[in-house]
Amino acid sequence: MPKERLQKVLARAGLGSRRACERLIREGRVRVNGRVAQLGERVDPEQAQITVDGRPLPPPEPPIYIALYKPRGVISTVRNPHERRRTVTDLVPLKVRLYPVGRLDADSEGLILLTNDGELAYKLTHPRFGHEKEYRVLVEGRPSQEQLGAWREGVTLPDGHRTAPARVEVHSREGGRTWLRVVLREGRKRQLREVGKLLGLPVLRIIRVRIGCLELGDLKPGEWRHLTPEEVAALRGRGRSR
Numbered sequence: 001m002p003k004e005r006l007q008k009v010l011a012r013a014g015l016g017s018r019r020a021c022e023r024l025i026r027e028g029r030v031r032v033n034g035r036v037a038q039l040g041e042r043v044d045p046e047q048a049q050i051t052v053d054g055r056p057l058p059p060p061e062p063p064i065y066i067a068l069y070k071p072r073g074v075i076s077t078v079r080n081p082h083e084r085r086r087t088v089t090d091l092v093p094l095k096v097r098l099y100p101v102g103r104l105d106a107d108s109e110g111l112i113l114l115t116n117d118g119e120l121a122y123k124l125t126h127p128r129f130g131h132e133k134e135y136r137v138l139v140e141g142r143p144s145q146e147q148l149g150a151w152r153e154g155v156t157l158p159d160g161h162r163t164a165p166a167r168v169e170v171h172s173r174e175g176g177r178t179w180l181r182v183v184l185r186e187g188r189k190r191q192l193r194e195v196g197k198l199l200g201l202p203v204l205r206i207i208r209v210r211i212g213c214l215e216l217g218d219l220k221p222g223e224w225r226h227l228t229p230e231e232v233a234a235l236r237g238r239g240r241s242r
Contacts, residue, residue, distance in 0.1 A: 003042035011118020018122035071221035076103040110208030134210035
C-alpha cells in the first residue's frame, strides 16, 4: 500500500481534523514503530505500528455526518469533563467520536456539521478551499448604504486584520432592527460582532444557515439529522456559490 502522510491516517481514524491531528504530532503524542513521530512523515497504515498517547491507533470508523442546529448557550467543542456548559456533542447522543467542523461562539446559533471524517473537515475549514458560510445577522438600527458598502469591501479589525470582501444585503426589518444576509469565505473568531460594532451596527443575534452547499433547512434549535449521500458528495466538491 502506498505511504500516506501520518496526519491524514490519523484523521481517517476519527481523531479529528487534519489540523487537529497535526497538533497531536507536534505535541509528541504520536509514535510510529516505537519512536516519536515527526510532522509530515509518511507511513504505510497497514504495516506501521501507530500509537496515540500510548494506545494503538483505532481502526477507521464508518464515516458519520450530522447537521445540527446549535442553540445559543451551547459551545462548539467536544465533551469536556471540566466544562459545565453543554457542548454540541452532548446534543447528539451517538456512541462514536464526532468533531464539530468549524465553530460558532456560544452566543451564536445555527448550522454546525459534526463528523468523524477528518479529511472532509479539513476541506471545509481550510481557507484555500473557499467554502462559503451564510448567516442571518440581526443588527440594531437601519444600515445606511455607506455602512453596507464598508462591510462588503472589508473592515480593519482592532487586531489589524482586514476582513475579506463579503456579500451583505438587507433581508428584512423588525421595527428599528434589521436582519442582514451575510455570506463569508472566512471565519475569524467573533468577526461578525466585531465588524458590526465598528460600523455602528450592534449585532443582536447571529444564525448560520448554510455551510458550502449544506443548508440548515427546517431544523429547530437542538435538532439534528444525518446528511444524505447526495449532501456528502456535494460537500466533497466545491461549496456552492449563490
